[in-house]
Amino acid sequence: MSSPVPVHRPEPQPPSVLFVCTGNVCRSPFAEHLLRDRLPGNRAASRGIFALEGSAMESQMAGELSARGVDPQGFRARQVSATDLGADLILTMSRRQRAYLLEEFPAAARRIGHMGHVPELARMASENSAAPLKEIISAWTRRAIPAGLDVPDPYGKDAAQAARTAALLTERVEQLLPVLRRGILAP
Known part of the structure; x- marks a missing residue:
């Protein structure tokens, strides 16, 4: 009689996050590297x-990242494509960028949010601790984004x-950290 083969289950992981800005040299890589570090x-x-x-x-944003103890080296800017929009959460830096993604990639609409609106996502997640994060993100993306929340572009x-x-x-x-920690996804 053979012994059963152990089943290998991958470790649960935090939801995937895609940060999107205009040139991919200031805001979005800063957020990406900082989140990876934290x-x-x-x-x-x-x-x-x-x-x-x-x-x-961009050198000034790389310097800001270094000042926070995060190494910015090795980064290279990339154009957003349909394959990138499979992330669990997609965060733009401006309402205009969000509108662009919604128009170009409508299938990802319920995962596309706005970085300036993250406090609202955090509030919704803490108030709905039993709901799956995917549902909270979907509900959050349907909320109106107040004016004045865009993350200013420091380029130039x-x-x-x-x-x-x-x-x-x-x-x-x-x-965003507690939201993502709470939303650890089982594979």
Whole structure:
């Protein structure tokens, strides 16, 4: 009689996150790298809707990332494509970028949110602790996004703007962490 073959079950993992900005050299790579650092094992990526393909992270934002103890080296900008939109959560930096993704990739609509609206996602997740994260994300993406929540683009601006944008993104990523930890997905 043979012994049963042990079943290997993959470890549950945090939901995958795709950050999207315009050129994929400032805001989205900053958020991607920061999330990867703060939530090891996370499947974070970033893309641009008009990516500066192959470019490194913009130097001021790379410096802001380094100041937070995260290595920005090795990053190269990439254009968003349909295959990228399979992420569990897609976060744009502006309402205009979100509108672009919704128009170009309507099948991903219930996973496309706005980085500035993350506090609302965090609130919804904490108030609905029994609901699956996928359902919370879907409900959140249907909510109206108030004006004034866009993450300012520091590209071509001074160091003070890069610092303000980095501080805002750091705050939003920190607010996202408990949501993602709570939403650990079993394969």
